Amino acid sequence: MSEAIRIVVIAPDLDLIDPDDAHAREQAERSRSLRIGLLESGFNLVASLPSDVFLTERLAQLRPDLIIVDAESDARDALEHVVMATRDARRPIVMFTNDHDSGNARAAVAAGVTAYIVAGLQSDRIRPILDVAMARFQHEQALRQELADARSELNELSASVKERKVIDRAKALLMERQKLSEPDAYARLRKAAMDKNLKMVEVAQRMLDVADLLG
Structure with a gap:
């Protein structure tokens, strides 16, 4: 099932990162590691996109099965763009970050994130994380449909x-x-x-x- 999953990564453009910014270089390395891990795990990485005002149209064109948000300092802004972009076409959202703030994790899940992963970029962790995220999303969608059907019957x-x-x-x-x-x-x-x-x-x-x- 995993090999067929079409994935879009939402992350800063690596080509625009300031080479003198140590934090930016660290985040760029995380992004590269994530993308390499996805490819090594056999996933179909269809695009890497910035979290800008064009995100909704780009996601509508690409129609990914799963969205990964790879962000740190701008995590909240990136997440807001992704949540708005998937409002009318729900998709599982997995967030990879180094942010250990539990409050931010709860806020992300409340906003629609399926999985919030802190420091989880090891290649051998990526496949099970995404498989579980897909399964959880499908289960939640089934529950939402059951609730909608029950409300309709009522x-x-x-x-x-x-x-x-x-x-x-x-x-x-x-x-x-x-x-x-x-x-x-x-x-x-x-x-x-x-x-x-x-x-x-x-x-x-x-x-x-x-x-x-x-x-």
């Missing part, structure tokens, strides 16, 4: 109950004013709906509206 049930109440009120009105039995009142509503090519609840609601208007 909404349908609620709507059905409301419709039944409207029809029952209209039946009671017919039974009272035209001295009909319940089956006859139901049959009268059903025939009116068929004749007018409307739903029974629509006919019932119109009848109630007229009754309210006339008193």
Whole structure:
């Protein structure tokens, strides 16, 4: 499964790093190590992109299966760009960083990061980390779909109950004013709906509206 995963890495452009900046050189080395580790592990590294305003369009074109954020000092800015870029097309996001602040880790997970990995660039760790991240993301997506389906069923049930109440009120009105039995009142509503090519609840609601208007 891992070999088929299309990965995009979000990281600073290595060609623009100041060679006199020791911290920038260290981060560049981390980025190179990560990319080498991905290739050595057999993953399909389709692109390395900066976290800029064009990220949404680029991700839409590349359609990666997984996104890796490789950032440190600008981790929050990079993460915000990635989260916004994947808002309408959710994808697993794995963040590699040297930031040991647990508060930042919690904030990243709350923002949508699937896995927050601190100092985890050893080649033999990359494959299991990404495989677990993919599995976790798929599990979470399945749970979200189950929740959405449950909400949809609940909404349908609620709507059905409301419709039944409207029809029952209209039946009671017919039974009272035209001295009909319940089956006859139901049959009268059903025939009116068929004749007018409307739903029974629509006919019932119109009848109630007229009754309210006339008193």
